[in-house]
Amino acid sequence: MTTNTEVASFSELAAKRLPIAEKDKLASDVRLGMELSFGRMEDLKREQVAAEARVDVLSKKMQQLSTSIERRLTRTSYLQTIRDSVCAVQAAAKAAHVRSAESAKKDLSVLYDAYERLYETARQIEARHKFDVWGELRLETVVTGTIHDHLQRTFNSWSPTTHPHLVEDILVPLHRYVHLCDDGDLGERLTPFESLLHRTLVPCLRRFILTQWDPLADDLSLPLSRLPLSTAAAVSGDISRRLLRYVDAIEPREDMRNASHAVSDLRIDRVVIPWLPYVYDRAELVTAVRHKLCAVLDYWTPTKENNGKIISLLLPWLEIFQGKEFRRLCAKISDRLEAMLRAEFQFNAQRQTIWPFKVLVKWHGLLPFDDWFSIVKRQVLVKFLDYLRMWLEDPNANYAEVADWYWQWKQMYPPEIFSVEAAQHEFKKAVVLMAYALSQRESLLPPNA
Incomplete structure (x- = not known):
């Protein structure tokens, strides 16, 4: 409820007119006061946000300290258990x-x-x-x-x-x-x-x-x-040295020349090969074995009785030797086989000695094919063609017998060699010889024969 005094004051104030300059000053003062108030409010808000951030940081630090203390207590607990x-x-x-x-x-x-x-x-x-x-x-x-x-x-x-x-x-x-x-x-x-x-x-x-x-x-x-x-x-090196002592003690010359000694006494593989998985550096040991086997071959004259024993002696090493050791051993075997064929093997359709050829065939698949077939060419096929040519030049030769003889010899070779082009070429020479001889004989027959 408004009193009479307040009404009079309002009336006086309303009746009183302020100068324009004072109005502007008053408005300016009001605006300035409002701006200061708003600025202060912004400062207070920023202070509040900063305070809240500090509280969050402190809370996180407290949480981290709490977690760290808990972990340390846990670590202390299980360290005590481990202790x-x-x-x-x-x-x-x-x-x-x-x-x-x-x-x-x-x-x-x-x-x-x-x-x-x-x-x-x-x-x-x-x-x-x-x-x-x-x-x-x-x-x-x-x-x-x-x-x-x-x-x-x-x-x-x-x-x-x-x-x-x-x-x-x-x-x-x-x-x-x-x-x-x-x-x-x-x-x-x-x-x-x-x-x-x-x-x-x-x-x-x-x-x-x-x-x-x-x-x-x-x-x-x-x-x-x-x-x-x-x-x-x-201990690999010690195993290798002990095996080397065993290999060095072997005397191939005595064992090969003494009839009371069996080739089985030279079976180095039975002693050495089981221990090769435990020898990490095999070079010296493998070379020593190859020297001994080559020495055995130096005193070996191939026969139908001892060929299988020598194969049994060398076969395990043919699967182990690599590189130059393998090539050198194969070269030694080839030399001995070729020497045997030169001394023991000739073609004779009436009284043929076959065992040297059978000895050679046993080594097919053991020696590299090129090495084996080189021996065949030099010591068998060359002689074969020479004998065939001589037989075909005989005016009384029975070509049916010649053809049968050719096929019987051909069947004695391992069948798989005929898939090799080099072997096909060599056997084709024999066929060409027989075909030529037959054509020559037919050309000499009388026209009405």
């Missing part, structure tokens, strides 16, 4: 005592159980917290460090031939807890486990190979096949 497991392994290692190589598996069983509990604990923590405990904490070194002395004592009393399963019994179970290098890293860098084997197993194994091992009687294949590649490579 307890490691202490259990160390206690089991101190309590274990290896009495002999034969009882090593049983004597170390408690220690191996402790390894398994440590490993499973690490895997459970990894599954729960996505953290590679085994790798990050290098727990592999706990295994290699606690087993070292036990392996040293075990292998010092170990004979690979007496206890061939020892490697499989006490080393293979450790593969679950350790890393091994692959083929590509072989020789580059040893893992802790491989370094352990180089200090414990390798010296004992090398000593046995070089001083006691009989490659013919003692089977090392089981323990060698269970070793890591780098460990097997460490």
Whole structure:
């Protein structure tokens, strides 16, 4: 409700007219005040946004600190669990005592159980917290460090031939807890486990190979096949040297000239080839074997009785030799076969000696075809054509017998050679000779004959 005094004041104010300049000043003051008010409001809003941002940053930092503290507490918890497991392994290692190589598996069983509990604990923590405990904490070194002395004592009393399963019994179970290098890293860098084997197993194994091992009687294949590649490579040179000693001891001259010795005594392959997978550098060994086999061939005179034995002696190596070693051995075989054919083989339709040719045929498929067929051409086909030409020049020759003789000889060759163009060309010469001789005889017949 408006009082009379207020009405009078309004009336006076309405009746009072302000000058225009004062009105403009008043309007300007009002605008300025409004602008200042709006500016202040913007500043307050910016201050509010900045304050909210600072609060968010502080909240995130608090959350990160909380997460970090939680992780540290968790890490402390599982580190304590791992520490307890490691202490259990160390206690089991101190309590274990290896009495002999034969009882090593049983004597170390408690220690191996402790390894398994440590490993499973690490895997459970990894599954729960996505953290590679085994790798990050290098727990592999706990295994290699606690087993070292036990392996040293075990292998010092170990004979690979007496206890061939020892490697499989006490080393293979450790593969679950350790890393091994692959083929590509072989020789580059040893893992802790491989370094352990180089200090414990390798010296004992090398000593046995070089001083006691009989490659013919003692089977090392089981323990060698269970070793890591780098460990097997460490004894590869010793295996090669031991095999070289065996090869060097062979006397081909005595064995080939002594009738009491069988060619089977020279079967180097039975001793050497089973161990070639464990010899990484074969060059020297293969060369030594090739020298011995070539020496055998130097004292070999091919006969139908000994040809099969020589093939049995050389065949395994024809599949192994490569490059120049293969070529040199094949050249020696070719020389001996060619010498036999020159001495023993001539064509005679009435009293033919066939066994030298059959000996040669046995080598088809063993020698490179070009080498084998070169012998055939020089020592068989040339003589064949000369004899055929001489027979056809005989005025009394029976061409039916000549043709039958030709086909019988042709059937004695391996059928597959006739798909080779060089062989077709050589046999075509015989057909041309017979066709020409027949045409010449027909031209000499009387017209009414």
